[in-house]
Amino acid sequence: MQVRRVEPADIRGFTGSNWRVFNEGIGWDFAEEKECFAVFKDNRVVGAARCCMRGGLMVLKSIIVNRDFRGQGIGTALLEQVEDSARRKSCPKVVLETSARHKDAIEFYLRRGYQIVATRYEWFFEADWYSLEKPP
Ligand SMILES: CC(C)(COP(=O)(O)OP(=O)(O)OC[C@H]1O[C@@H](n2cnc3c(N)ncnc32)[C@H](O)[C@@H]1OP(=O)(O)O)[C@@H](O)C(=O)NCCC(=O)NCCS
Secondary structure (H helix, E strand, C coil): CEEEEECHHHHHHHHCHHHHHHHHHCCCCHHHCCEEEEEEECCEEEEEEEEEEECCEEEEEEEEECHHHCCCCHHHHHHHHHHHHHHHCCCCCEEEEEECCCHHHHHHHHHCCCEEEEEEEECCCCEEEEEEEECC
């Protein structure tokens, strides 16, 4: 497995065109995502994570592994890259948000030491929404 830092453009196709169109349509600039990491197998992206510093905290914006490659440690490797980056910046916390619909992801984060620090109902998505965090 090869995990490395990449440019945002390198993972756009992987993270999905619908998502990109939605975000760019409402004015979110992908160029502001300062750090992206990807795992490659046979020169193909099989997992990616995006993060950025906001208000002195490291925000994990997204992490996704191709369905066929889950359960092989790729998500963990990506999360570790984000945490390493936070440590290098002397950042006190990695923070992220996820919904009750991402049950596997919530278990994944909790087993890696993240704690749920806030819960709210998100009316737009009609789901519980969680804020999680961990010192890196
Ligand atoms: C959450 C996610 C990134 C984890 O990636 P991953 O590469 O499967 O992660 P890992 O292999 O490092 O760890 C997965 C855990 O599930 C277990 N697992 C086993 N088989 C699995 C499978 N087929 N699919 C998923 N997880 C599996 C692993 O053993 C591991 O268990 P552990 O936590 O006790 O160590 C991935 O499931 C994913 O892309 N989910 C969809 C997108 C998503 O929800 N993103 C987060 C939104 S906030």
